[in-house]
Amino acid sequence: MDLARSRRYLKAVGVVLWRPRDSFDAEPDRLFTGEAKWDLTTDLGTGDGIALSTAPPSQGRASTGAPPGTAPATPASTASGFVGIAAARAALGAVPGAAASKTTSGTRRSLPPVTPPATARPSSPPLDTPIASASPPAPAPSSLAPPGPAPVSLEPVTPAPGSPESAPSSLLQSADAQGIAAMDWPELENEVSQCRRCGLCARRNRTVFGTGNRHASLMLVGEAPGADEDRQGEPFVGRAGQLLTRMLAAIDLPREQVYIGNIIKCRPPGNRDPLPEEIATCRAFIERQISLVAPQLLLCLGRISAQALLQTGDALWELRGRWHSFGPNQIPLLVTYHPSYYLRSPAEKARGWADLQQVARRLRELSPAPGGE
Numbered sequence: 153m154d155l156a157r158s159r160r161y162l163k164a165v166g167v168v169l170w171r172p173r174d175s176f177d178a179e180p181d182r183l184f185t186g187e188a189k190w191d192l193t194t195d196l197g198t199g200d201g202i203a204l205s206t207a208p209p210s211q212g213r214a215s216t217g218a219p220p221g222t223a224p225a226t227p228a229s230t231a232s233g234f235v236g237i238a239a240a241r242a243a244l245g246a247v248p249g250a251a252a253s254k255t256t257s258g259t260r261r262s263l264p265p266v267t268p269p270a271t272a273r274p275s276s277p278p279l280d281t282p283i284a285s286a287s288p289p290a291p292a293p294s295s296l297a298p299p300g301p302a303p304v305s306l307e308p309v310t311p312a313p314g315s316p317e318s319a320p321s322s323l324l325q326s327a328d329a330q331g332i333a334a335m336d337w338p339e340l341e342n343e344v345s346q347c348r349r350c351g352l353c354a355r356r357n358r359t360v361f362g363t364g365n366r367h368a369s370l371m372l373v374g375e376a377p378g379a380d381e382d383r384q385g386e387p388f389v390g391r392a393g394q395l396l397t398r399m400l401a402a403i404d405l406p407r408e409q410v411y412i413g414n415i416i417k418c419r420p421p422g423n424r425d426p427l428p429e430e431i432a433t434c435r436a437f438i439e440r441q442i443s444l445v446a447p448q449l450l451l452c453l454g455r456i457s458a459q460a461l462l463q464t465g466d467a468l469w470e471l472r473g474r475w476h477s478f479g480p481n482q483i484p485l486l487v488t489y490h491p492s493y494y495l496r497s498p499a500e501k502a503r504g505w506a507d508l509q510q511v512a513r514r515l516r517e518l519s520p521a522p523g524g525e
Contacts, residue, residue: 329436333443337366340440344417349433352418358385362413362441369515370405371447372396373438375456375490376416376426387412392491396453399491399504403512411445413438415460431460442479448518450483451511454490461485472507475514486511 328349335343344361347353360377363386380390388396397407416426416434426434438461442450452458455468461478462471462485471487478485488507494500 325432329439332436332440335440337444340437340444344437347417347434347437350418350430352416352420352430355421356418357382359417360385360387360414360419361417362411363387364407364411365409366411366445368409368411368445369448369519370409370451370511371411371413371442371445371449372451372453373442373457373461374412374414374453376414376423377419378423379419381414382419387414388491391495395494396491399508402505403508405512411441411447413441415457425456431456435460439479442483446481447483449511449514450478450485451507452485452487454493458487472503484514486514 332340332343341361345359347359360381374387377387378390378392380393381387387393400407400410415431415438417437420426420430450461452461455471458468458471459465462476464471468487468489472489476485476487477483486507489500489504491504494504
């Protein structure tokens, strides 16, 4: 079979043959595929494998990266060329008894397998080998001991006011107040001197019961004893007490004609303000003293005494300047500054003088002069 006839036949069955432009001067019976040559007449006569590359010869091995001696990968377009060549061989009878394999596009000759480049791939275990990672990992043993029960505090817990647990304490205070309300002067004074109802008793030197006329028309109520009062057991004996004595004398009220008591009977540490629970514990004593004195007027000296007797949280400037009433007998009550405030702010003494003038005027209204109507 001559070369021209073979080319015409291959072209008729759809086989496209090409060669590089720089090989036109080469022998017409040689075809190029990549860097390898093959003889068409020899291939058709012997049935050797044909590999037609779709890439130009200049790309060759560099485009595929395959080592020498390894056939380049066969694209899909080359497979159609293999099918046409196989059909031509069968028609010419050049390859008798050639093995053929069925594919989706027709019958073609099986090519020798191409060995891919060796790459490092992990070996797969046999299918019947159990995979260790398929089972959940066993929990690591903990080096820490399981947490034990929380420690129990042995300190006493004070129940919140109004809670069911505080009901017994409230009942005890109510019963205690009822007992105090039935005491006379000697019993009340003795009860105060022996009182240990709160923690203030631990540091006191003496209790401060009260002093003055027990039938006075005016009763003054202070806050708590100071250092001087704690030593002497009498209210208002320090610098603030001396100022109070002079202020009373200015409205023609000698100190001996009034009664003076305190909300708290023991000195708080460091002269701090009394705590609400301390006031609540000691409140029954001052209430019984007011009941026994039965004054016509009450004068509260400072914020603590005013809030305690009026049962309010209002500030002193809101309570001062107007008359209030106290207890079931509606005793008129006036609020003024504590004498120690005037020692710290002497310019405020004018306000204290105005309050004392209201007291003197009210006393004159309640106690008319002898011989008057």
